[in-house]
Amino acid sequence: MTGGGEMEGTEIYGRRACQLVKELASAEPGQLTSFNDDMFNQVIKECNLHYSQFYELTKKMQEEGLDVQSARNADHFGMLIHHLSLIRNKRCLMAYVFKRAEIIQSLSWKVGRVLPEEIEQKLSDPEKRYFRNHSSALQSYMRDMGGLDLTVDMVPPKDPYIKVRVLDDIGVTAMGDRDTNLARHSIHFLKRTDAEHYIFQILLVLVLTGDDGRAHRLKLINLLLVFTVQLAVSLISVHTALLVLS
Amino acid sequence: MTNYYDIDDILSEEELIPVVFQKAATGVGLLDPSSETHNVEQGAKIELPFWLAHELYARQALTMSIPPCFNQMTRKEIQADAASVDLRNRCQYFYELGCKIAPLVGDKTIGSFLLYSFTNRYKEVLSKAHTASFTVSTKPLTLLTKEETHLYEAAQSSMTAFKKWRMGGSRFEIPSVLGRKRKPVE
Numbered sequence: 079m080t081g082g083g084e085m086e087g088t089e090i091y092g093r094r095a096c097q098l099v100k101e102l103a104s105a106e107p108g109q110l111t112s113f114n115d116d117m118f119n120q121v122i123k124e125c126n127l128h129y130s131q132f133y134e135l136t137k138k139m140q141e142e143g144l145d146v147q148s149a150r151n152a153d154h155f156g157m158l159i160h161h162l163s164l165i166r167n168k169r170c171l172m173a174y175v176f177k178r179a180e181i182i183q184s185l186s187w188k189v190g191r192v193l194p195e196e197i198e199q200k201l202s203d204p205e206k207r208y209f210r211n212h213s214s215a216l217q218s219y220m221r222d223m224g225g226l227d228l229t230v231d232m233v234p235p236k237d238p239y240i241k242v243r244v245l246d247d248i249g250v251t252a253m254g255d256r257d258t259n260l261a262r263h264s265i266h267f268l269k270r271t272d273a274e275h276y277i278f279q280i281l282l283v284l285v286l287t288g289d290d291g292r293a294h295r296l297k298l299i300n301l302l303l304v305f306t307v308q309l310a311v312s313l314i315s316v317h318t319a320l321l322v323l324s
Numbered sequence: 325m326t327n328y329y330d331i332d333d334i335l336s337e338e339e340l341i342p343v344v345f346q347k348a349a350t351g352v353g354l355l356d357p358s359s360e361t362h363n364v365e366q367g368a369k370i371e372l373p374f375w376l377a378h379e380l381y382a383r384q385a386l387t388m389s390i391p392p393c394f395n396q397m398t399r400k401e402i403q404a405d406a407a408s409v410d411l412r413n414r415c416q417y418f419y420e421l422g423c424k425i426a427p428l429v430g431d432k433t434i435g436s437f438l439l440y441s442f443t444n445r446y447k448e449v450l451s452k453a454h455t456a457s458f459t460v461s462t463k464p465l466t467l468l469t470k471e472e473t474h475l476y477e478a479a480q481s482s483m484t485a486f487k488k489w490r491m492g493g494s495r496f497e498i499p500s501v502l503g504r505k506r507k508p509v510e
Contacts, residue, residue: 090354092373096338103331131351152363155349155385162379173329302489305482312478316471320419320442323426323435 091128091163095121095170102177110181113202118171125167132160179208186213187229190275230274240270248276332470336417337375341425343386344369374421378428390429393418399437406444411469418469445472453479 098117105111135157139146144153182205185193191213193201201209220228248260253272260266260276326333345368353362356370364370372380380386392398393415401409411418419438426434449468453476468476 090373091352091376092338096335096373099331099334103335135351150347152348152350155347155380155383156351156363158380158383158385159349159352159355159376162376166375169328170334173331173334176329177331302482302485305478305485309478309482313475316419316442317439319423320435320439323423323438 091124091159092166092170094124095167098174099170102174108181108184110178110197110200112200113178113205115202118174121167121171125164128160128164128167132157132164135160178205182209183212185209186216190229191217227271230271235270238270239267240273241265241267242273242277332417332420336420336424336470338373339391339415339417339421340371341374341377341391342369342389343372343377343381344389345386347385349385374424378424381428388425388429390425390431390434391415391421394422394425394431394434394437402437402441402444406441407448408467409441410467411441411445411472412467416470419471446475449476450479452476454483 094117098114098121101111101114101117135153136146139149139151139153139157144151146154146157182201185197186209189197193209198206216228220226243265244260244262247262250257250259252258253268258266258268266273345364345366348366349364351362352364353359355372356364356368358370359365359368372386377386377388381388393411398409398414415421419442422434422438426438445468449472
């Protein structure tokens with residue numbers, strides 16, 4: 079039979095693609111795993127096999143003089159299964175790439191323009207390109223807005239200056255109008271906007287003051303409220319879904 | 325219509341459904357492990373993932389039966405003590421699959437069964453999540469389906485957020501992608 083031998087000893091249709099998606103599901107939310115090149119290519123190979131088998135069956139039906147559109151014989155259902163498997167594989171691959179792209183997009187907001195090496199290793203080449211393009215689009219947008227930095231903390235600070243402790247030797251850095259020596263374990267009083275960048279890279283740590291604690295509480299109340307509402311909405315939707323069925 | 329890219333939706337459709345082929349199909353012998361040819365014969369009894377089964381069912385190529393996680397035995401167990409039944413082992417996407425399969429197999433009791441299981445397990449899930457928010461306990465999680473795990477985590481994170489708020493915490497959060505790793509101090 080046509081091409082059947084090629085698929086022998088392989089997994090049931092769509093199983094590999096599903097494994098790929100499972101990999102996403104089991105990863106910590108917001109965390110990237112290494113791009114699974116091997117599995118990805120195997121799924122694409124499977125897609126090509128489905129296509130060639132689909133094509134052979136079409137040819138066979140045409141040779142037998144049957145109308146591919148309307149005939150409902152065994153070949154038709156064989157074709158149908160190959161077609162459906164192909165679509166399923168496509169959906170899994172798309173979801174895999176899409177979810178990763180979402181995470182990569184969020185990276186340029188959270189981490190900045192340069193990726194730490196341990197994250198960069200996990201990206202495939204097109205993904206690296208995507209990250210670069212996304213962050214340069216973000217940069218040029220911010221430039222067009224008149225140099226407004228959108229990646230800074232969204233909550234307006236009570237005090238433009240914060241106290242930070244240096245975790246790693248950064249060296250002499252230009253902070254505002256003067257140079258500051260950011261030696262390890264030294265404590266500085268810096269402009270918030272200057273320090274934020276380093277805090278996100280885990281080079282500085284914030285030294286808490288009373289004021290900050292209070293602002294934080296307010297933010298958490300908000301979070302909690304938003305969260306409770308979300309929870310309630312999701313519960314209601316589950317309930318109605320189940321009620322409709324019963 | 326759910327989101328095309330929804331991971332849970334994709335995975336829930338991977339659950340196996342017992343089917344009987346009403347039509348033969350060529351070139352797909354892989355689906356039937358007992359088949360010696362490359363074809364699936366008419367009347368072959370096999371298990372297919374839901375995404376394939378329901379499309380073929382819509383074209384009258386096969387008949388579906390109810391997967392084992394909705395059988396009488398499970399129903400009896402749920403009735404006896406809903407919260408202690410290991411649904412994760414039976415079907416990770418118990419509710420999602422149930423919602424999808426109920427209109428297809430024409431079994432009117434599945435809907436009410438799902439609702440009954442959900443409402444009875446729900447209370448237990450929440451109370452466990454709230455009491456266990458700081459001690460790391462994974463045991464109740466091993467019994468829960470995906471949906472219930474989300475619920476459990478949601479309840480737990482709201483509890484942690486509440487406790488964190490009471491104590492006050494740091495304004496800045498390190499992006500989770502970077503982890504908590506710091507450079508080792510020499």
